[in-house]
Amino acid sequence: MTRTVDPGPGADTERARAVLGELTDPAGALLIGVRHHAPSLAAALPALLDAAGPEVLYVELPADLQDWLPWLAHPETRAPVALAAVPAHPEEGTQLTGPAFYPFADFSPELVALRWAARRGVPAVAADLPLGDPAWR
Numbered sequence: 001m002t003r004t005v006d007p008g009p010g011a012d013t014e015r016a017r018a019v020l021g022e023l024t025d026p027a028g029a030l031l032i033g034v035r036h037h038a039p040s041l042a043a044a045l046p047a048l049l050d051a052a053g054p055e056v057l058y059v060e061l062p063a064d065l066q067d068w069l070p071w072l073a074h075p076e077t078r079a080p081v082a083l084a085a086v087p088a089h090p091e092e093g094t095q096l097t098g099p100a101f102y103p104f105a106d107f108s109p110e111l112v113a114l115r116w117a118a119r120r121g122v123p124a125v126a127a128d129l130p131l132g133d134p135a136w137r
Contacts, residue, residue: 032109039107049116057117058127059110061102066126072104072111073118079106087132100131 032041032048049057059069061083068083082103104111117124129135 041109042107042112045112057124061126063130069124073114
């Protein structure tokens, strides 16, 4: 069954359909919806990732936090642990958004996934907008 999605006026319809096709292709990307601090998902996640065998792991964290991902997944890092950040360079004429706080526990699926990726040499990417992006406001 094919689903038609209208990306809205002014959108690149052909590109939008191509991206939708990639995301819904059974042989393509595997998306796992994560509820933060979900022990049941954290327990199941290593087996899901083993079965999927991803080449890259994307986590929903601001791109500014990319350099901290190896530290989160480091074998000597003990939970609970958290990352806190503010945008370094707001756009001219805009106010800084408040601090962002990202807590992790051993039962945080994101932390479990990052540890899994580190053990297997799979690159992890913080795949959300940078904190200074105006879309956060």
